Amino acid sequence: MATATSIANTAFRPGKEGGKREQIIKAALQVFAEHGLHGTPVPPIADKAGVGVGTLYRYFDSKEALINAAFCDAKQRLQDHLLADLDLLNPSRALFDTLWARLTSFARKEPETFQFLEMQDHHSYLTAESRSQEQALLIPLGMMVIIGQRNGLLSDRIKPDLAIALFWGAFVGIFKAERLNYLTLTDDDLKRARDACWLAVAANRTEGASQ
Amino acid sequence: MATATSIANTAFRPGKEGGKREQIIKAALQVFAEHGLHGTPVPPIADKAGVGVGTLYRYFDSKEALINAAFCDAKQRLQDHLLADLDLLNPSRALFDTLWARLTSFARKEPETFQFLEMQDHHSYLTAESRSQEQALLIPLGMMVIIGQRNGLLSDRIKPDLAIALFWGAFVGIFKAERLNYLTLTDDDLKRARDACWLAVAANRTEGASQ
DNA sequence: AAATGAATAATGAATGTTCATTCCGTTAAT
DNA sequence: ATTAACGGAATGAACATTCATTATTCATTT
Numbered sequence: 001m002a003t004a005t006s007i008a009n010t011a012f013r014p015g016k017e018g019g020k021r022e023q024i025i026k027a028a029l030q031v032f033a034e035h036g037l038h039g040t041p042v043p044p045i046a047d048k049a050g051v052g053v054g055t056l057y058r059y060f061d062s063k064e065a066l067i068n069a070a071f072c073d074a075k076q077r078l079q080d081h082l083l084a085d086l087d088l089l090n091p092s093r094a095l096f097d098t099l100w101a102r103l104t105s106f107a108r109k110e111p112e113t114f115q116f117l118e119m120q121d122h123h124s125y126l127t128a129e130s131r132s133q134e135q136a137l138l139i140p141l142g143m144m145v146i147i148g149q150r151n152g153l154l155s156d157r158i159k160p161d162l163a164i165a166l167f168w169g170a171f172v173g174i175f176k177a178e179r180l181n182y183l184t185l186t187d188d189d190l191k192r193a194r195d196a197c198w199l200a201v202a203a204n205r206t207e208g209a210s211q
Numbered sequence: 212m213a214t215a216t217s218i219a220n221t222a223f224r225p226g227k228e229g230g231k232r233e234q235i236i237k238a239a240l241q242v243f244a245e246h247g248l249h250g251t252p253v254p255p256i257a258d259k260a261g262v263g264v265g266t267l268y269r270y271f272d273s274k275e276a277l278i279n280a281a282f283c284d285a286k287q288r289l290q291d292h293l294l295a296d297l298d299l300l301n302p303s304r305a306l307f308d309t310l311w312a313r314l315t316s317f318a319r320k321e322p323e324t325f326q327f328l329e330m331q332d333h334h335s336y337l338t339a340e341s342r343s344q345e346q347a348l349l350i351p352l353g354m355m356v357i358i359g360q361r362n363g364l365l366s367d368r369i370k371p372d373l374a375i376a377l378f379w380g381a382f383v384g385i386f387k388a389e390r391l392n393y394l395t396l397t398d399d400d401l402k403r404a405r406d407a408c409w410l411a412v413a414a415n416r417t418e419g420a421s422q
Numbered sequence: 423a424a425a426t427g428a429a430t431a432a433t434g435a436a437t438g439t440t441c442a443t444t445c446c447g448t449t450a451a452t
Numbered sequence: 453a454t455t456a457a458c459g460g461a462a463t464g465a466a467c468a469t470t471c472a473t474t475a476t477t478c479a480t481t482t
Contacts, residue, residue: 020457035332035335036247036248036249036331036332036335037247037249037250038247038248038249038250039248039249039332039335041440041441041442042441042442042443043441043442043460046459046460051458051459052458052459052460053442053443053444053459053460054443054444054445054446054457054458054459054460055457055458055459057442057443057444058457058458062442062443063442063443115331118331119331119332120247120326120329120330120331121246121247121250121330121332123391124246124247124250138393155407157403157406157407158400158403158404158407159394159400161388161393161394162385162388162394162396162400162403162404163407164388165384165385165387165388165393165394166381166384166385166404166407166408167381167384168384169380169381169382169383169384169385169387169388170377170378170380170381170384170411171380172380172383172384173376173377173378173379173380173381173383173384174373174376174377174380176376176380177372177373177375177376177380180334182349182372182376183370183372183373183376185373189369189370189373192368192369192373193369193373193377195368196366196368196369196374196377196411196412197377197411199410199411199415200381200407200408200410200411201407204410231431231432252466252467252468253467253468253469254434254467254468262432262433263432263433263434264433264434264468264469265431265432265433265434265469265470265471266431266432266433268468268469268470269431269432273468273469274468274469
């Protein structure tokens with residue numbers, strides 16, 4: 001057991017042809033998204049990746065390790081896609097629209113990745129390291145909201161974490177509804193949804209109303 | 212007189228058919244919510260319900276049947292809790308607040324039930340009948356939104372299904388965030404979140420704006 | 423009332439299946 | 453020819469489900 005582990009760990013050279021690790025992660029993501037984490041056996045993943053089961057275990061110590069790798073990879077890609085070249089310290093309506101557009105294009109281009117990331121049950125699997133990956137997205141967004149509130153752009157009636165959860169939940173909700181065939185989302189629908197979300201979090205002149 | 216063994220046994224009142232079916236469904240719900248559908252073996256469910264595995268199979272043909280029963284039961288309870296004595300055909304801000312308050316009290320009183328209902332992976336398990344249960348909640352809500360839009364109370368820029376998905380997603384999102392310890396929700400937070408959601412779906416004078 | 427036993431309910435060890443992981447014969451690279 | 457990568461049958465553990473056995477009920481008899 002210890003021997004196998006060290007072999008897999010020291011494998012800095014993934015065969016002669018790179019990309020196999022990637023293939024496996026990509027395949028894992030798709031199958032996991034479709035059948036759930038506990039729900040998918042390892043062999044189908046290897047199958048989809050076009051490698052043998054034994055090979056898969058050369059690259060990952062266990063199914064759990066594979067899950068964590070897939071999670072980190074997916075989260076990283078989402079972060080890069082969302083935050084690349086974005087000046088979060090200068091919130092504006094345009095910045096909000098950009099974020100929405102990027103979120104949308106991600107959910108459209110990689111629906112399985114998006115679904116995978118929203119699955120409930122990975123949290124029992126994730127290592128501390130995987131969990132911290134979560135923060136890398138949340139913290140910048142949180143700062144953006146704080147600044148937006150200071151600037152008077154965003155409503156300061158709800159705390160930043162809550163605003164993010166609300167917004168994120170709404171976004172996830174409409175794509176989940178589409179996936180389950182409760183509705184279809186046209187580009188126009190997405191724009192209207194975006195504007196509705198903006199109304200929820202933006203500073204609003206009718207605010208002082210008090211509870 | 213009976214032996215010591217039978218005395219101990221009769222203390223638990225075995226044999227008599229009491230709400231055993233209910234017990235099992237309730238236990239199943241809790242364990243499923245915690246470990247996921249594929250993730251929970253049947254024996255722990257029987258354990259938690261205080262019955263033997265064989266007994267569980269007296270009441271349910273299979274694990275899948277149990278999942279469906281638990282799902283229908285949970286959905287029914289949510290529906291009853293949300294819609295009881297509610298005049299959905301007369302939408303108003305007050306009605307919206309009532310719905311929110313009921314949703315909140317449900318999520319607070321039965322967090323596992325709420326989580327179970329939002330789990331991604333039941334859909335591959337559900338029978339047609341279980342699925343139709345879904346509609347029993349969605350259809351009345353949809354009607355309410357349609358009427359609200361006709362009345363000028365709700366924005367008609369987004370279609371009813373989308374409004375519901377947005378609102379529902381936001382609600383689920385904030386409770387999910389709380390469950391994962393990304394935030395804590397005070398009663399005040401919940402009211403502010405409610406108001407933010409209202410802004411997202413309510414008719415708004417600044418509407419005609421940008422495309 | 424107390425006793426009986428046929429009918430019903432409950433049980434958990436036993437069964438066959440599916441899964442994660444390993445192991446070793448084969449293949450490709452140098 | 454040597455070494456490392458590969459694949460998939462083989463292995464043992466965990467699982468869903470069954471079934472032979474035990475416990476409980478209750479209508480009937482005494």
